[in-house]
Amino acid sequence: MAIIEISEIEDHETFRNELASIAHDGRRKWIYARKPSGKFTQYRTYLSYVLLAFLFFAPYLKINNHQFMLFNIIERKFVIFGIPFWTQDFYLALLLILFLLVTLVVYTSIFGRIWCGWLCPQTVFMEMIFRKIEFAIEGSPKQQITLDNGAWTKEKVWKKGLKHSIFFAISFIIANTFLSYIIGSDQLWKIILDPPQQHLVGLTAITVFSIVFYAVFARFREQACIIVCPYGRYQSALVDEDTIAVTYDFKRGEPRGKFTKEDKAAQLRGEKLHDKGDCIDCHQCVTVCPTGIDIRNGIQLECVNCTACIDACDDVMTKIQKPKGLIRYASNSSIKDGKKIHLSARSKAYGVVWLLVMTVLVTLFMNRKMLHVLVLRQPGTTFAVMSHDKYANFFHVQLLNKKNNPKEVSMKIISPQNGELKPLSDLVHINGQQEKEGRMMIIFPKSSLSPDGSTDVVIEVSENGTIADYVKTKFISPNK
Numbered sequence: 001m002a003i004i005e006i007s008e009i010e011d012h013e014t015f016r017n018e019l020a021s022i023a024h025d026g027r028r029k030w031i032y033a034r035k036p037s038g039k040f041t042q043y044r045t046y047l048s049y050v051l052l053a054f055l056f057f058a059p060y061l062k063i064n065n066h067q068f069m070l071f072n073i074i075e076r077k078f079v080i081f082g083i084p085f086w087t088q089d090f091y092l093a094l095l096l097i098l099f100l101l102v103t104l105v106v107y108t109s110i111f112g113r114i115w116c117g118w119l120c121p122q123t124v125f126m127e128m129i130f131r132k133i134e135f136a137i138e139g140s141p142k143q144q145i146t147l148d149n150g151a152w153t154k155e156k157v158w159k160k161g162l163k164h165s166i167f168f169a170i171s172f173i174i175a176n177t178f179l180s181y182i183i184g185s186d187q188l189w190k191i192i193l194d195p196p197q198q199h200l201v202g203l204t205a206i207t208v209f210s211i212v213f214y215a216v217f218a219r220f221r222e223q224a225c226i227i228v229c230p231y232g233r234y235q236s237a238l239v240d241e242d243t244i245a246v247t248y249d250f251k252r253g254e255p256r257g258k259f260t261k262e263d264k265a266a267q268l269r270g271e272k273l274h275d276k277g278d279c280i281d282c283h284q285c286v287t288v289c290p291t292g293i294d295i296r297n298g299i300q301l302e303c304v305n306c307t308a309c310i311d312a313c314d315d316v317m318t319k320i321q322k323p324k325g326l327i328r329y330a331s332n333s334s335i336k337d338g339k340k341i342h343l344s345a346r347s348k349a350y351g352v353v354w355l356l357v358m359t360v361l362v363t364l365f366m367n368r369k370m371l372h373v374l375v376l377r378q379p380g381t382t383f384a385v386m387s388h389d390k391y392a393n394f395f396h397v398q399l400l401n402k403k404n405n406p407k408e409v410s411m412k413i414i415s416p417q418n419g420e421l422k423p424l425s426d427l428v429h430i431n432g433q434q435e436k437e438g439r440m441m442i443i444f445p446k447s448s449l450s451p452d453g454s455t456d457v458v459i460e461v462s463e464n465g466t467i468a469d470y471v472k473t474k475f476i477s478p479n480k
């Protein structure tokens with residue numbers, strides 16, 4: 001029986017107890033990842049062009065005068081894919097957030113952190129913009145280490161100065177873009193073009209955002225995914241043996257060992273090496289990893305599924321004339337038991353919940369009222385005594401037209417009978433996407449009113465001659 005030294009086990013298992021980017025004394029260990037290249041990197045690059053184009057241009061795209069995407073939390077204005085959502089649609093916004101969360105849960109349980117590797121703005125900016133600039137200015141990881149450890153020569157000052165200036169300029173553009181999603185692109189341009197003293201709050205926000213983005217991409221980097229991101233934290237509870245993720249085929253790869261001249265000669269003779277797996281322990285998959293982990297240790301929390309190690313290993317396999325895919329998209333169970341990739345019962349259950357939430361969301365969205373009428377008794381008033389045994393109440397009316405075209409609104413009392421409705425301001429014409437407030441008076445003869453002094457009133461609301469809604473309110477009168 002082979003005797004394994006305790007220190008050997010500890011050494012092999014250290015990845016469970018420490019982060020690749022944190023040194024033993026708790027200080028940051030800077031990760032100098034190699035530049036990835038290959039099929040998956042190419043696909044991610046193409047996708048990043050689409051995502052970046054969308055991110056930077058969507059705030060300038062307008063549909064029916066509405067910004068294509070707007071999340072104005074301050075003024076409670078939301079536009080999603082050109083469709084405006086008002087405060088009255090808040091239940092839909094909540095349901096949409098729930099739907100997006102369930103979508104993330106379903107996708108994570110089936111495809112692992114596919115969001116992180118392919119779609120997340122943090123990864124797209126970091127890997128497709130900032131790191132590429134770093135490679136272009138400072139060179140390979142080896143050259144970067146030499147530069148960082150070397151003295152402050154003219155070359156170092158120039159390279160560092162240039163890199164950080166470009167990083168800050170891009171962070172400034174990103175900050176402006178994010179702000180345009182919050183306050184709107186028109187308002188953003190006003191802040192930029194007007195005299196600075198008129199928009200001190202806006203300018204402060206742009207500066208703070210720029211500094212935060214610069215700090216994240218220049219210094220914090222992978223720590224955002226490993227330590228801060230809440231999605232990164234809870235994904236471990238969502239993945240299981242059947243989740244498809246970037247996985248090392250340990251059955252094929254182990255026992256790992258260097259690819260020696262003897263191995264090469266045996267390969268040329270067409271002999272199979274029975275004592276060795278396909279992994280030649282070259283560490284190319286480790287040196288290319290932006291979070292500094294070794295995927296051969298299995299699925300880990302730090303893995304953002306960026307696919308860089310797949311490309312690196314495929315390249316090695318091609319060179320040593322072995323099949324690609326030693327690291328590939330696969331489920332742990334498909335590698336361990338040789339089973340076909342399939343959906344687990346849990347993923348199917350998540351899928352059912354996802355379908356239910358989507359059905360409710362679509363149904364509520366399709367049936368949402370496009371004319372919203374709110375009738376409230378005017379605060380601080382009770383009733384007015386009129387001639388001929390009649391009483392009057394004053395009401396505050398709020399109209400909201402969610403459609404883009406103007407409407408003609410009319411209101412009529414349905415119950416109780418013999419009521420008179422007198423608008424005290426224009427409550428008839430309302431423009432598209434307009435919110436309007438006004439007052440009206442309702443008069444009832446004493447005989448129509450409830451003896452307890454509180455009568456339920458039903459008002460029929462029509463838009464352009466068609467009944468649109470029934471609104472309820474209360475009428476106050478003296479007790480009989």
Ligand code: SF4
Pocket residue numbers: 248253278279280281282283284285286296312313316326327
């Ligand atoms: S790149 Fe492939 S062959 Fe090299 S160490 Fe990683 S898994 Fe093994």
Ligand code: SF4
Pocket residue numbers: 246285288289290291292293294295302303304305306307308309310
């Ligand atoms: S292990 Fe592979 S997929 Fe995961 S973060 Fe590292 S390089 Fe990317």
